[in-house]
Amino acid sequence: MAEIQKIRTACRSCHGGCGVIAHVQDGRLLKVEPDPDSPISEGTLCSKALAIKQLVYHPKRVTSPLKKLQGRWVKVSWDEALETVVGKFKEIIEQSGPEAICIGQGTGRDYESFLYRFANLLGTPNVITAGHMCYVSRIGASLVTCGNLPVCDYDGKPALVMVWANNAPWTNPDEYKGTKLIKAIQQGAKLITVDPRRVYLAQRADLHLQLRPGTDAALALGMLHVIIQENLYDQEFVSNFVHGWELFRQRVLEWPLDKVEGITWVPRQKIAAAARMYARTKPACIQWGVPIEQTLNCTDANRLLIGLMALTGNLDMQGGNVFFVPPRVRTVSDVALHKALPKEQREKMLGARQNKLAARVALVSPKHVWDAITKGEPYKIRGMLLCGTNPVITRANSREVYKALSQVEFLATIDFFLTPTAELGQVFLPGATWIEQDYVGDFWKRHGYVVARNKCVTVGECKQDHEIFMLLGKKMGQNQWWKNMEEALDYMLEPSGLKWSQFKEMGYLKGEMEYRKYASKGFSTPTGKVELYCTTFEKWGYDPLPTYREIPESPYSTPELMEKYPYILTTGQRIPVFFHSANRQIPWLREIRPEPICEIHPETAARHGIQNGDWVWISSPRGKIKQRAKLTDILDPKVVAAEHGWWYPEMEEPGHGFDVSNVNILTDNDPAHYDKPMGATNLRVLVCNIQKCSEGE
Numbered sequence: 279m280a281e282i283q284k285i286r287t288a289c290r291s292c293h294g295g296c297g298v299i300a301h302v303q304d305g306r307l308l309k310v311e312p313d314p315d316s317p318i319s320e321g322t323l324c325s326k327a328l329a330i331k332q333l334v335y336h337p338k339r340v341t342s343p344l345k346k347l348q349g350r351w352v353k354v355s356w357d358e359a360l361e362t363v364v365g366k367f368k369e370i371i372e373q374s375g376p377e378a379i380c381i382g383q384g385t386g387r388d389y390e391s392f393l394y395r396f397a398n399l400l401g402t403p404n405v406i407t408a409g410h411m412c413y414v415s416r417i418g419a420s421l422v423t424c425g426n427l428p429v430c431d432y433d434g435k436p437a438l439v440m441v442w443a444n445n446a447p448w449t450n451p452d453e454y455k456g457t458k459l460i461k462a463i464q465q466g467a468k469l470i471t472v473d474p475r476r477v478y479l480a481q482r483a484d485l486h487l488q489l490r491p492g493t494d495a496a497l498a499l500g501m502l503h504v505i506i507q508e509n510l511y512d513q514e515f516v517s518n519f520v521h522g523w524e525l526f527r528q529r530v531l532e533w534p535l536d537k538v539e540g541i542t543w544v545p546r547q548k549i550a551a552a553a554r555m556y557a558r559t560k561p562a563c564i565q566w567g568v569p570i571e572q573t574l575n576c577t578d579a580n581r582l583l584i585g586l587m588a589l590t591g592n593l594d595m596q597g598g599n600v601f602f603v604p605p606r607v608r609t610v611s612d613v614a615l616h617k618a619l620p621k622e623q624r625e626k627m628l629g630a631r632q633n634k635l636a637a638r639v640a641l642v643s644p645k646h647v648w649d650a651i652t653k654g655e656p657y658k659i660r661g662m663l664l665c666g667t668n669p670v671i672t673r674a675n676s677r678e679v680y681k682a683l684s685q686v687e688f689l690a691t692i693d694f695f696l697t698p699t700a701e702l703g704q705v706f707l708p709g710a711t712w713i714e715q716d717y718v719g720d721f722w723k724r725h726g727y728v729v730a731r732n733k734c735v736t737v738g739e740c741k742q743d744h745e746i747f748m749l750l751g752k753k754m755g756q757n758q759w760w761k762n763m764e765e766a767l768d769y770m771l772e773p774s775g776l777k778w779s780q781f782k783e784m785g786y787l788k789g790e791m792e793y794r795k796y797a798s799k800g801f802s803t804p805t806g807k808v809e810l811y812c813t814t815f816e817k818w819g820y821d822p823l824p825t826y827r828e829i830p831e832s833p834y835s836t837p838e839l840m841e842k843y844p845y846i847l848t849t850g851q852r853i854p855v856f857f858h859s860a861n862r863q864i865p866w867l868r869e870i871r872p873e874p875i876c877e878i879h880p881e882t883a884a885r886h887g888i889q890n891g892d893w894v895w896i897s898s899p900r901g902k903i904k905q906r907a908k909l910t911d912i913l914d915p916k917v918v919a920a921e922h923g924w925w926y927p928e929m930e931e932p933g934h935g936f937d938v939s940n941v942n943i944l945t946d947n948d949p950a951h952y953d954k955p956m957g958a959t960n961l962r963v964l965v966c967n968i969q970k971c972s973e974g975e
Contacts, residue, residue, distance in 0.1 A: 279303065279304065280303055280304045281303070282301055282302070282303045282308065283301070283302045283303070284299050284300070284301055284302075285299070285300045285302055285732055285734045286298070286299055286300075286313055286730070286732060286785055287299075287300055287712070287713065287730070287731050287732040287733075287734060288316075288712070288719045288720070288729040288730065288731045289319075289323070289326075289327040289330075289712060290387050290388055290711075290712035290719065290731070291324075291326035291327045291329075291330060291333075291712065291857065292324070292326055292449070292450060292857040293385075293449075293450055293451055293452050294388060294712075294719060294720060295318045295319070295455075295719060295720045295723070295725075295727070295729055296312070296313075296316060296318060296319035296322070296323055296324070296327060296450070296455065297312065297313030297314075297315065297316020297318065297319050297321075297729075297785075298310050298311070298312065298313055298323065298327060299311050299312070299313050300713060300734040300735075302734050302735060305735055305736065306735060307330075307331050307334055307335075307713060307734060307735050308331075309331060310323070310327060310328060310330055310331070310713075311323070315785070316785075316786075317727065317786060317788065318455060318720075318725075318727060318729065318786075319455050319457065320455075320457050320458075322455065322457045324450060324854060325854055325855050325866070325867060325870070326854075326855065326856075326857060326861060326867065328866075329855075329861070329864050329866045329867050330711065330712075330713055332864045332865055332866055332867075333694065333711060333861070333864055334711055334713055334714070334735070334737055335737070336694075336695075336863060336864070338695060338696075338863060338927065339694050339695060339708075339737075340693075340694065340695060340696060340706060340708045341708050341737055341738025341739055341740050342354075342708060342738060342739045343355065343356050343358070343359035343360075343705070343706065343707055343708060343739065344359070344696075344705070344706040344708075345358065345359060345362060345704065345705055345706075346703070346704045346705070351696070351706070356739065356741070356749075359705050359706075359707055360707075360749055360750060360753055361753065362690075362704070362705050363663065363690045363705055363707075363750060364750060364753040364754055366661055366688045367379055367400070367661055367754065368754070370660045370661045370687075370688070371400075371401070374657075374658065374660055375401075375626075376400050376401030376402045376623065377401075377402055377403060377404060377623060377626045377627075377657065378402075378657065378658060378659055378660045378661065379400065379402045379404070379659070379660070379661040379662070379663070380402065380404040380405070380406060380642075380647050380650075380659050380661070380662045380663075381393060381396065381397040381400070381402060381404070381405050381406075381662070381663050381664075381665075382405065382406040382407070382644075382647075382662060382663070382664040382665070382667055382669070383405075383406075383407050383408075383664070383665050383666055383667050384407075384408055384665075384666050384667030384668065384669075384672065384858070385408050385412070385666075385667075385857070385858060386407070386408075386666065387666050387709070387712065387743060388712075388717055388719050388720070388721075388722070388731070389665065389666070389742075389743035389744050389747070390407075390610065390614075390722060391610045391613035391614040391722065392613065392743065392744045392747040392748070393405070393665055393743075393747060394614035394615070394616065394640065395613060395614050395615045395618075395747065395751070395758075395759075396747040396750060396751050396756070397619075398614065398615050398616060398618045398619040399615065399618055399751060399754075399756040399758060400751075400754060400756070401619065401620065401623050402623070403619060403623050403624050403625075403626055403627035403628075403630075403640075403642075404627060404628050404642050404647065404659065405640060405641055405642060406641065406642050406643075406644045406647055406669075407641050408667075408672070409636075409639065409641050410633070410636055410641055410642075410643045410644070410956050410957045410958050410959070411568070411571050411572045411576065411956070411958040411959050411961055412568045412571060412572070413452055413568065413571075414639055414641060415571045415576050415577065415580065415635075415953075415956045415958055416566075416571060416580050417639065417724075418577070418635045418636070418638065418639045418955070418956055419576075419577045419580035419581050419584070419635070419955075419956075420580065420584060421638070421639070421802075422635065422638075422803070422809065422812050422814045422815065423580075423581050423584045423585075423803070423808060423809055423810075423812065424584055424588065424593065424801050424802075424803065424808045424809070425601075425801045425802025425803050426601045426724070426802060427601075427724045428584060428587055428593060428594070428598075428599030428600065428601060429453045429454075429599060429600060429601075429602055429724050429725055430453075430454065430563040430564070430565045430599060430600075431561075431563060431596060431597050431598060431599070431600040431602075432454075432458040432459065432461070432462050432563075433458075434561065434596040434597035434598070434600070435462070435465065435467075435561075435596075435597050436462060436467050436561050436562055436563045436597040436598065437466075437467055437468065437559050437560060437561060437562060437597065438467055438468040438469070438470065438555065438556060438559035438561075438562040438563075439459060439462055439463070439467050439468070439469055439470075439562070439563055439564075439565060440469075440470040440471075440472070440552075440556055440562065440563070440564045440565070441459070441469065441470070441471045441472070441473075441479055441483075441565050441566075442471075442472040442494065442564055442565065442566040442567070442570070442583065443472060443473060443494060443566055443567045443568070443569035443570050444565050444566055444567030445473075445477055445478075445479060445567070445851075445852060446459045446479075446565065447459065447460060447478065447479065448478075448852050448853075448854045449567075449852045449854075451567060451568075452723060453723050453724055453725035454565060454725075459479075459565065463482065468484045468555065468559055469482060469483040469484050469485075470483060470484065470485045470486075470487070470552050470555060470556060471483040471485075471486045471487070472486075472487045472489060472494065472497065473486070473487075473488065473489075474488060474489060474490065474491045474848055474913060474914070474917060474919075475488075475848075475851065475877070475912050475913050475919060476488060476911075476912040476913070477912065480912075484555070485548065485551060485552050485555060487542075487544050487548055487549070487552055488543070488544065488914065489542040489543060489544050490541070490542055490543045490846065490914075490917075491569075491829075491846055491848040491917060491962060491963045492573045492575070492829040492832070492848075492960075492962060492963035493541050493542040493543075493826070493829070494569070494570040494573075494575065494579045495570070495575040495578050495579040495582055495824065495825070495826040495827075496533065496538050496541040496542050496826040497538065497542045497544060497549065498579065498582035498583055498585070498586060499530055499533035499538060499582060499824075499825075499826060500533055500534075500535055500538030500539075500542070500544075500546075500549045500553075501549060501552060501553040501556070501586060502530045502533075502553075502582065502585060502586060502589065503530050503531065503533050503534060503535065503538070503553075504535070504549065504550045504553035504554065505553050505557050505586075505589055505590065506527055506530055506531065506589075507531075508554070510553070510554065510557035510558065510590070511557070511589040511590065511591075512589065512590060512591030514591075515588065515589075515591045515593075516588075516589065519588075519796055519800075519801070519807050519808055520588060520589075520807055520808050520810055521803070521805040521807040521808065521809045521810065521811055521813070522809060522810050522811020522812075522822070522823070523810065523811075525811050525822075525823060526585070526810035526811055526823060529823040529824070529825065533826075535549055535550060541826070541828075541834075543914070556586065556590065557589075557590045560591075560592075560597075561592055561595050561596060561597030561598045562590065562592050562597075562598060563587075563592060563597065563598050563599050564583055564586060564587060564592075564599060566580075566583055568850075569848075569850070569962050570583075571956075571958055572850065572958060572959065572960070572961040572962040573829060573953070573958070573960050573961075573962055573963055574827055574829070574830065574951055574952060574953045574954075574958070574960050575826060575827055575953065576953035576956050576958035577635060577824075577953050577954075577955045577956050577958070578824035578825055578826070578827075578953075579824075581810075581812070581824040582824045584808070585808075585810050585824070587599045588808045588810070593796075593808065594793060594794055594795060594796055595793060595794065596793050600791075600793065601724075601795060602724055602725055602726030602789060602791060603726055603789035603790055603791050603792060604721075604724075604726060604728075604789045605726070605727065605728050605774060605787035605788060605789045606773040606774045606775075606787075606789075607718065607721055607728055607770055607771055607772075607773055607774055607787070608721075608769065608770045608771075608772065608773060610721065610722045613769075613770060614640075615758065616640060618758070626657075627642060628642045628646035628647060628650055628656070628659075629642050629643050629645075629646035629957055632949070632952075632954070632957065633952070633954065633955060633956060633957035634818045634820075634955060635818075635955035635956050636955070636956050636957045642957075643952065643956070643957025643958070643959070644669065644673055644679075644947075645674075645947045645949055645952075645957075645959070646957075647659055647682070648678055648679060648681075648682035651682040651683075651685055651686045652678075652681060652682050652685055659686065660686070660687040660688065661686070661687060661688040661689075662683075662686055662688070662689045662690070663689075663690045663691075663692070663750075664689070664690070664691045664692070664699065664700075664703075665691070665692040665693075665709070665743055665746075665747075666692065666693060666709065666743065667699065668693075668697045668698065668699045668700075668858075668859040668860075668925075669683070669699055670683065670697070670698040670699045670702075670925075670933075670936050671697075671698060671699070671858075671859040671923055671924070671925050671936060671940055671942065672858055672859050672922070672923065672942065673942060673947070673959075674942055674945040674946060674947035674959040674960075674961050675900065675942065675945060675946060675947040676936060676937065676940055676942040676943050676945075677900075677901070677937070677943065678947065679942075680698075680702075680933070680936065680937075683699060683702045684702055688704055689702055689703035689704060689705075690703055690704065690705040690706070690707065691703045691705075691706055691707070692706075692707045692708075692709045692743055692746055693706070693708075693709055694708070694709060694711065695863065695927065697859070697925070697934070698925055698933050698934050698936040701932060701933070701934075707741075707746055708738065708739060708740045708741070709740060709741070709742065709743050709746065710737070710740040710741055710742040710743070711737075711740075712731055713733075713734050713735060714733060714734070714735055714736060714737055714740060714742065715731060715733050715742035715744070716731065716732060716733045716742075716763055716764070716767060716778065716782065717731040717742070717744065717767070718730070718731075718767055718770045718771060718778075718781070719731040721770065726788055726789040726791060727786055727787065727788050727789075728786065728787050729785065729786045730781055730782045730783075730784065730785050730786065732782050742763070744763060744766065745763055748760065748763075748766070764778050764779075767781075774787060810823075810824075811823055815955070818955075820954060820955055829960065829963045830946070830948075830950075830951040830960055830964075831843075831899075831946070831963070831964045831965045832846065832963070832965065833846075836965065839899065839965050840965065842967060843897070843898060843899065843965035843966050843967045844916075844965075844967060845882070845916060845917065845918045845965065845966050845967065845968065846916055846917045846918070846963065846964075846965060846966075847896065847898065847917075847918050847919075847920060847944065847963070847964050847965065847966035848917060848918070848919050848920075848962060848963055849919075849920050849921075849922050849941045849942075849944075849945065849961065849962055849963075849964075850921075850922040850941070850961065850962060851877075851919055851920075851921060851922075853871050853921060853923075854870075855867035855868075855870045855871050856871065856923055858922070858923045859923040859924075859925060860923075862923075862924070862925065862926070862927055863927035863928075873905075873906045873939075874905040874906060874920075874921045874924040874939040875905060875906050875907075875908045875921055876894060876896060876905040876906070876907060876908065876918060876919065876920040876921070876968075877908050877909075877910050877912070877913055877918065877919040877920075878894070878907050878908070878909055878910075878918055878968065879909070879910070879911055879913055879914065879915040879917070880909045880910075880911060881915045882915045882916075882918070882968075883907060883909050886968055886969060886970060887970055888907050888909075888968065888970045889907070889909075890907060890908065890909045891906060891907065891908075892906070892907045892970050892971070893905070893906060893907075893970075893971035893975070894906070894907045894968050894969065894970060894971060895968065895969045895970075895971055895975075896918065896920055896941075896944065896966050896967075896968055897944070897966060897967050897968075897969070898944035898945075898946075898964050898965065898966050899946075899965075900943065900944055900945070900946060901937075901943045901944060902943070902944070903920075903937070903938060903939050903940060903941065903943050903944060904938065904939060904971055904975070905920055905921065905924075905939050918966055918968060920941045920944075921941065922940075922941045922942065923940075924938075924939040924940050924941070925938075925939075925940060926938065926939075942961075944964060944966065945959070945960075945961050945964060946959075946960060946964060947959050
């Protein structure tokens with residue numbers, strides 16, 4: 279037997295960046311363990327990373343290119359698979375223009391810049407991502423408000439952390455790992471939590487604000503009202519670095535605490551106490567998550583939280599929310615080549631006139647694409663390439679998504695398994711997991727690091743996504759690609775003076791941090807200040823001041839629905855073993871969560887004769903699904919909480935039960951209910967009813 283190699287690399291089973299030591303023998307992965315020297319994960323590793331071997335060698339994993347012939351999948355060579363995609367794309371471009379092709383991704387596996395490079399050189403402005411309602415929407419709101427994404431500075435020792443719509447110990451989201459938050463609490467930081475559910479963090483909090491789902495923007499306005507009325511804001515910062523202060527102040531004063539309490543269900547005394555604690559405790563940071571971005575208040579909720587940071591003097595201050603300085607590597611824009619997309623093509627972007635902030639950050643809200651496929655409005659989308667995404671499960675109104683992807687003329691996918699989405703395609707290209715690739719990981723994040731992802735094993739004919747885009751691009755005649763992956767990685771690292779061969783041994787690079795950069799440089803906005811009155815929105819015709827709009831389905835906006843659907847359904851609570859729709863075929867992980875769970879208050883369950891563990895129908899105006907009941911008092915009796923991302927790989931029939939327990943059967947994607955600037959889908963909050971499943975259902 280060969281000697282066991284221990285290879286340092288970086289995970290990407292979820293948001294990525296955690297340090298891993300992979301044990302490899304004879305070219306085969308034996309196990310992984312956490313890297314104690316990782317500055318990001320600090321010797322911790324979650325269940326998804328620990329189970330990577332079961333994904334890599336899963337018997338149902340597709341490890342060769344496939345092509346659908348007469349309705350059946352057959353193995354083909356890489357050349358044939360790529361030529362099929364390229365041939366169809368060239369035909370579509372010649373007949374209908376490159377805008378008739380849509381490129382799509384999910385939460386991503388660090389390939390985003392390569393995907394965009396391919397799309398921009400192809401000439402299509404139509405790229406769909408999760409970004410319209412997840413993370414990129416936060417970046418978009420930050421760009422027009424303060425010029426960059428403010429991130430919690432845990433290493434700066436915050437004296438208070440306000441965790442807003444986030445559960446980092448379970449999810450380790452984007453820039454954050456739960457270990458840093460827990461460490462801050464252990465070191466004495468005060469904790470405020472904002473969450474409709476009394477989760478683990480809320481039970482440890484100094485103050486928990488249990489709001490009605492979807493009312494985050496109203497709660498933020500209430501806190502700002504207290505801070506302004508009681509002169510708890512940083513007057514020097516406001517005088518020198520805030521644009522539109524007087525108009526913003528007037529808007530906030532329209533939201534007194536009695537009004538906010540009625541909307542949010544949070545007692546006014548608690549709102550005031552949280553505002554005072556956050557404003558008076560220095561330094562303080564806010565860690566916020568995607569739930570606030572998955573409603574029609576997406577952009578304004580983000581802007582209001584930045585307003586809280588700015589008014590209290592916690593923006594770019596040590597221990598507050600800071601703009602980390604990135605290492606000296608190429609930017610995402612450098613690699614993505616956004617300037618390569620011709621202006622006349624950019625102007626053809628679907629939804630650009632409706633969702634101008636989404637267009638600014640180069641993405642399309644997917645409803646525009648489904649309409650372009652099924653209705654030809656404003657023109658026909660004929661071809662799609664989807665990488666690492668399963669929109670049949672993860673996008674609002676799943677039946678409409680399934681219909682559109684069933685009708686599109688040509689669909690190719692890049693993934694690990696034949697998911698409900700991939701099954702609808704004509705070509706399947708097998709992607710490589712993070713343990714099978716070389717890459718400069720995390721270079722899109724705003725936490726000040728890049729990490730070396732080192733290839734440990736090769737599985738079948740799988741190729742990493744970056745290489746697939748390079749191969750497709752070259753076959754399309756795009757001449758702005760590199761000879762191979764090592765040359766591409768050298769290009770990405772060039773500003774640092776390093777080659778990939780050097781960086782892979784180093785493990786990571788960290789930017790040189792500097793606080794209060796605005797004191798000498800201002801903010802990267804049109805006025806050079808924090809724009810609480812947004813001049814960009816004023817130019818675009820949006821309200822320049824943030825506000826709260828009532829959720830489209832609620833006791834207040836649709837009282838007529840409440841007789842049939844008397845409960846508020848909040849969707850999407852995270853499960854530590856899954857990453858959105860991924861991992862349900864991984865034995866270790868599925869054993870931990872074998873079935874979907876919906877949380878119901880015991881009082882509510884008793885009203886319907888539901889006991890713990892019963893299968894329950896959850897219905898909305900768009901359909902019904904079933905999940906297992908878990909009785910718990912961590913939520914309000916008027917609220918039901920359902921898990922997202924559910925499908926059943928073990929079901930062999932087409933669709934793998936995509937409509938059995940998938941919460942997006944219930945959700946709405948009506949454009950009338952969108953966040954206007956970003957096109958964010960109102961995914962998180964709707965009305966529902968529940969009913970115990972009959973025997974045998």
